[in-house]
Amino acid sequence: MKLEERLFLDRFNVHEDNHLIVDTSKCTECSLKPCTFVCPVDDYNWDGGKLIISYEGCLECGACEVVCPFDKIKVMSPPAGKGVSFRFG
Numbered sequence: 374m375k376l377e378e379r380l381f382l383d384r385f386n387v388h389e390d391n392h393l394i395v396d397t398s399k400c401t402e403c404s405l406k407p408c409t410f411v412c413p414v415d416d417y418n419w420d421g422g423k424l425i426i427s428y429e430g431c432l433e434c435g436a437c438e439v440v441c442p443f444d445k446i447k448v449m450s451p452p453a454g455k456g457v458s459f460r461f462g
């Protein structure tokens with residue numbers, strides 16, 4: 374099964390508060406910008422010299438937090454019942 378097909382199985386109950394806490398103060402110094410290619414759902418995009426972050430499709434995997442060389446990303450957990458629900462059908 375392709376990644377896109379697997380992602381289609383997931384369901385999202387989006388919370389109004391962003392659970393990705395990102396301090397962008399070091400992003401211009403960050404040469405590789407690993408958050409923009411490690412995220413499986415492309416939540417981070419570098420555009421016009423700034424980081425654009427969307428959180429609605431976040432899988433809460435934590436990969437972006439691990440790879441940020443400046444430790445500027447915190448992936449919080451949405452409240453119970455909110456966020457992603459994985460289905461393995």
Ligand code: SF4
Nearest residue numbers: 400403406407408441
């Ligand atoms: S990895 Fe961290 S420092 Fe680099 S662009 Fe992403 S948020 Fe900014």
Ligand code: SF4
Nearest residue numbers: 412431432434435437
């Ligand atoms: S936690 Fe995972 S899915 Fe969510 S923004 Fe970070 S890398 Fe992307």
